[in-house]
Amino acid sequence: MTGNRIARVLLAFFFIALLATPFVIKRISAGREADRSKADAATALARHGFYLQEVSHSAGINFIHQSPKLDPKLDPILPEVASMGASVSIVDFDRDGWPDIYVTNSAIGSKNALYRNMHDGTFKDVAGEVGIADVNQPGTGVSTGAVWGDYDNDGYEDLFLIKWGRPELFHNDQGHGFTRVTEQAGLPPWINANTAIWFDYDGDGLLDLFVGGYYSEQIDLWHLTTTRIMPESFEYAKNGGRKYLFHNLGSGKFEELSAKVGIDSRRWALAAAAADLRGTGHPDLFVANDYGVSELYFNDGKRFHEVGEQTGVGFAPKSGMNAAFGDILNQGRYAVYVSNISEDGILIQGNNLWMPKEGTTGDATKYQNLARDFGVELGGWSFGAQFGDLNNDGTLDLYLTNGYISLDRKRSYWYDFSKVAGGNSTIIGDAKNWPAFEGRSLSGYQTKRVWLNDGAGKFVDVAQSVGATDVYDGRSVALVDLWNRGVLDVVVANQNGPLLVYKNTVAPQNEWIEFELEGTSSNRSAIGAQVTLFWNGQKQVQEVSGGSGFAAENDRRLHFGLGTNPQIENVVIRWPSGKLQTIDKPATNQLHKMKEPA
Amino acid sequence: MSQPTSVPVFPARSPGEPPRASGQRKPLFSLDNRYIAPAFITCILLAGHLSFGILESYQKTLLAIVTSIALELVLGRIFFHKWLHPASAYITGISVGILVRSPAFWPYALCSAISITSKYVLRVKGRHIWNPSNFGISVMLFLAAETVATLSIQWGNYLLPMLVIWALGSIIIWRLRRFHITGIYVASFIAFAFLRSWMTGSPWQSEIAPITGPMYQLFIFFMITDPKTTVRGRRGQCVVVFLVALFEMVLRLYQIVYAPFYALFIVGPTAMLIEIWIDSRRANAPKLAVPQ
Numbered sequence: 001m002t003g004n005r006i007a008r009v010l011l012a013f014f015f016i017a018l019l020a021t022p023f024v025i026k027r028i029s030a031g032r033e034a035d036r037s038k039a040d041a042a043t044a045l046a047r048h049g050f051y052l053q054e055v056s057h058s059a060g061i062n063f064i065h066q067s068p069k070l071d072p073k074l075d076p077i078l079p080e081v082a083s084m085g086a087s088v089s090i091v092d093f094d095r096d097g098w099p100d101i102y103v104t105n106s107a108i109g110s111k112n113a114l115y116r117n118m119h120d121g122t123f124k125d126v127a128g129e130v131g132i133a134d135v136n137q138p139g140t141g142v143s144t145g146a147v148w149g150d151y152d153n154d155g156y157e158d159l160f161l162i163k164w165g166r167p168e169l170f171h172n173d174q175g176h177g178f179t180r181v182t183e184q185a186g187l188p189p190w191i192n193a194n195t196a197i198w199f200d201y202d203g204d205g206l207l208d209l210f211v212g213g214y215y216s217e218q219i220d221l222w223h224l225t226t227t228r229i230m231p232e233s234f235e236y237a238k239n240g241g242r243k244y245l246f247h248n249l250g251s252g253k254f255e256e257l258s259a260k261v262g263i264d265s266r267r268w269a270l271a272a273a274a275a276d277l278r279g280t281g282h283p284d285l286f287v288a289n290d291y292g293v294s295e296l297y298f299n300d301g302k303r304f305h306e307v308g309e310q311t312g313v314g315f316a317p318k319s320g321m322n323a324a325f326g327d328i329l330n331q332g333r334y335a336v337y338v339s340n341i342s343e344d345g346i347l348i349q350g351n352n353l354w355m356p357k358e359g360t361t362g363d364a365t366k367y368q369n370l371a372r373d374f375g376v377e378l379g380g381w382s383f384g385a386q387f388g389d390l391n392n393d394g395t396l397d398l399y400l401t402n403g404y405i406s407l408d409r410k411r412s413y414w415y416d417f418s419k420v421a422g423g424n425s426t427i428i429g430d431a432k433n434w435p436a437f438e439g440r441s442l443s444g445y446q447t448k449r450v451w452l453n454d455g456a457g458k459f460v461d462v463a464q465s466v467g468a469t470d471v472y473d474g475r476s477v478a479l480v481d482l483w484n485r486g487v488l489d490v491v492v493a494n495q496n497g498p499l500l501v502y503k504n505t506v507a508p509q510n511e512w513i514e515f516e517l518e519g520t521s522s523n524r525s526a527i528g529a530q531v532t533l534f535w536n537g538q539k540q541v542q543e544v545s546g547g548s549g550f551a552a553e554n555d556r557r558l559h560f561g562l563g564t565n566p567q568i569e570n571v572v573i574r575w576p577s578g579k580l581q582t583i584d585k586p587a588t589n590q591l592h593k594m595k596e597p598a
Numbered sequence: 599m600s601q602p603t604s605v606p607v608f609p610a611r612s613p614g615e616p617p618r619a620s621g622q623r624k625p626l627f628s629l630d631n632r633y634i635a636p637a638f639i640t641c642i643l644l645a646g647h648l649s650f651g652i653l654e655s656y657q658k659t660l661l662a663i664v665t666s667i668a669l670e671l672v673l674g675r676i677f678f679h680k681w682l683h684p685a686s687a688y689i690t691g692i693s694v695g696i697l698v699r700s701p702a703f704w705p706y707a708l709c710s711a712i713s714i715t716s717k718y719v720l721r722v723k724g725r726h727i728w729n730p731s732n733f734g735i736s737v738m739l740f741l742a743a744e745t746v747a748t749l750s751i752q753w754g755n756y757l758l759p760m761l762v763i764w765a766l767g768s769i770i771i772w773r774l775r776r777f778h779i780t781g782i783y784v785a786s787f788i789a790f791a792f793l794r795s796w797m798t799g800s801p802w803q804s805e806i807a808p809i810t811g812p813m814y815q816l817f818i819f820f821m822i823t824d825p826k827t828t829v830r831g832r833r834g835q836c837v838v839v840f841l842v843a844l845f846e847m848v849l850r851l852y853q854i855v856y857a858p859f860y861a862l863f864i865v866g867p868t869a870m871l872i873e874i875w876i877d878s879r880r881a882n883a884p885k886l887a888v889p890q
Contacts, residue, residue, distance in 0.1 A: 347699075
């Protein structure tokens with residue numbers, strides 16, 4: 001055999017090896033992958049330290065979300081245009097010490113629900129009684145989300161209702177009812193938004209409100225004058241709704257000053273969250289945008305500075321649908337989780353886990369996307385996600401819901417979607433150019449992800465094993481210790497689907513600690529307060545949030561899992577006012593109610 | 599094994615064409631032909647990235663280019679005992695870097711490696727029959743669909759960048775005497791788009807939409823015009839590219855997302871094989887005796 005012949009044979013083997021590489025990689029990653037097997041509760045408890053049981057019916061919750069019907073001109077693609085609106089937020093509206101659940105509905109005439117916690121494992125819808133059910137009346141648009149914050153510091157959480165339509169502010173009358181104060185507050189007549197958060201951006205002790213528009217506020221989706229309402233680009237669109245920063249003037253009035261403080265964007269915002277990312281004492285603002293890059297606004301206490309590109313989070317455009325913070329490596333710094341779209345062979349955006357780069361701090365902070373390395377990259381058409389320690393082992397896990405449009409299982413809209421999404425702006429931007437949906441699915445019937453954190457940089461999906469087995473079109477996730485048991489339960493709002501309540505059972509050897517904070521000179525909701533827990537030679541930081549994830553708000557109380565035999569050194573609370581409070585060796589397995597010291 | 603890539607990527611004239619008459623006007627550009635295509639595709643990449651940031655990361659594109667060139671040099675050295683000009687491999691690498699979309703790094707290297715190696719392995723009568731990047735990308739879409747997609751939505755979906763690419767690309771392709779390939783394909787695509795619209799009831803704009811996106815610019819200017827993997831002769835090229843558009847139309851009726859890649863993947867080599875077979879028959883045909 002000549003040398004050239006041998007070389008050709010070797011080359012053929014090399015070529016075959018190249019072709020086989022994807023199979024090999026698939027096999028290797030399958031070995032590392034998640035526990036996809038369904039397991040009974042005892043097995044899940046032994047294997048993963050917890051299991052989830054869907055208990056909505058037995059808890060008295062029978063809520064089914066309804067999507068809106070919009071202008072008939074949108075009928076051919078209605079499933080896509082009307083694909084959001086299901087949301088869940090947690091609030092103890094009556095201050096009885098038991099968290100309640102508020103959920104939105106999105107059909108004209110449909111009712112939102114406020115599930116009062118009855119302390120016995122059940123809930124009762126009292127939204128009608130307290131006046132926040134019938135909020136989707138004709139001519140006012142429909143609900144797409146809700147965030148709670150005590151804007152007047154009277155001790156009771158007030159409600160800002162996010163809508164495609166007339167946004168609403170409801171004052172909480174000491175837990176007995178709600179008074180609509182939209183006009184007095186000075187809110188605009190119409191916003192098509194999916195996200196809003198409460199935060200005290202200027203540290204004056206009064207909660208301010210950020211609202212991120214999605215469709216342009218000029219559009220009334222029920223009375224269209226044009227069908228040119230769609231994004232001008234799938235990844236570079238800047239023709240969405242405007243952003244609002246409502247500064248709280250303290251007299252029940254707000255002034256809008258987004259442009260004045262440096263927030264001027266018409267990207268299609270879907271999720272926002274705020275946290276002090278640089279240790280400045282001021283909450284920075286992260287906005288995940290659909291059809292484009294994310295935006296990160298550093299806050300100097302007076303103005304915001306958009307640093308998305310500078311920090312690395314605003315470089316590659318995707319379809320941002322979630323913003324959640326979590327100190328996933330117990331190092332005292334937040335990662336940011338942004339969900340996007342992944343569909344095999346068609347669109348692999350991958351979700352983003354933005355981790356602060358080592359050695360970068362303060363204004364020079366830079367982020368790198370480590371979603372692939374950490375194993376939290378692929379989650380289908382991902383929507384809401386939240387960090388929380390689901391098994392109380394001392395590390396934050398990640399619950400992700402997903403699934404876009406589940407109609408006919410056998411017919412997909414992906415071909416038509418990709419065809420138009422790749423087209424020129426004059427084509428993609430006009431709804432009449434989009435092929436009719438005709439009952440097809442688009443990334444429907446997807447399985448959820450419950451990623452368990454091993455604390456060393458790897459997450460493993462155990463959703464099927466621990467009982468998160470639904471395949472509804474998930475939108476919004478909230479984590480909350482619903483029954484004051486020291487575990488995080490999961491509430492999921494599904495588009496055109498039921499509100500799911502996953503009751504969590506955790507291995508009893510893992511301990512926990514919870515904090516309920518109340519501001520005095522800071523805003524009374526204590527939104528923005530940071531709690532750093534030092535135990536067993538490590539630390540974890542969490543921050544009280546006024547809204548995070550996708551159209552969601554977690555329980556205001558902060559929950560820390562501690563693992564077995566924890567030795568807590570101390571807990572440091574940094575209040576939004578800047579005051580520091582240290583608690584030495586607090587007792588475990590209990591809720592600590594903390595008031596800001598004078 | 600005959601040398602796969604040492605000739606210019608876009609020859610100044612196709613084999614069989616008559617030589618340019620003396621006194622003919624000078625070419626529009628004086629740049630060596632083999633640099634034109636790499637320069638053009640680099641301009642597309644830079645313009646796309648600087649204006650819209652089309653690249654998810656420089657490193658991934660760089661990985662695709664480096665893998666492509668390195669493998670070409672190594673294989674060229676082994677099989678032809680010389681260092682091959684890297685222009686062709688550069689185009690393959692940069693095409694992979696732009697067209698492949700994956701959050702992982704390995705698909706970029708693997709796609710480039712498969713593309714380049716295919717030129718040395720899949721050969722008939724000394725000619726490679728698949729456009730390298732078309733082969734590599736199609737294979738990746740078949741075998742690694744859970745990790746790989748292709749560029750289909752980047753570059754802003756705006757008209758102005760497209761007009762610039764169309765104008766510049768047309769001039770260059772015209773100069774390289776391959777405009778008829780691009781022209782026939784575009785005309786066929788548009789005609790078939792209207793036909794599909796009529797058949798399926800979809801808005802005609804949605805059927806036209808794909809060709810207004812950036813993926814198609816790489817496809818129509820670089821893949822279907824590749825001189826190494828197109829048949830000789832202007833008429834044959836026109837027929838083949840029409841058939842590519844026709845086959846793509848059929849695939850689109852079956853809602854195949856990557857119809858153009860797969861159409862070229864199937865029609866291109868088939869045409870090459872037929873041409874090779876015809877050449878072979880001609881070469882083996884007994885010469886007629888000349889009557890005395």
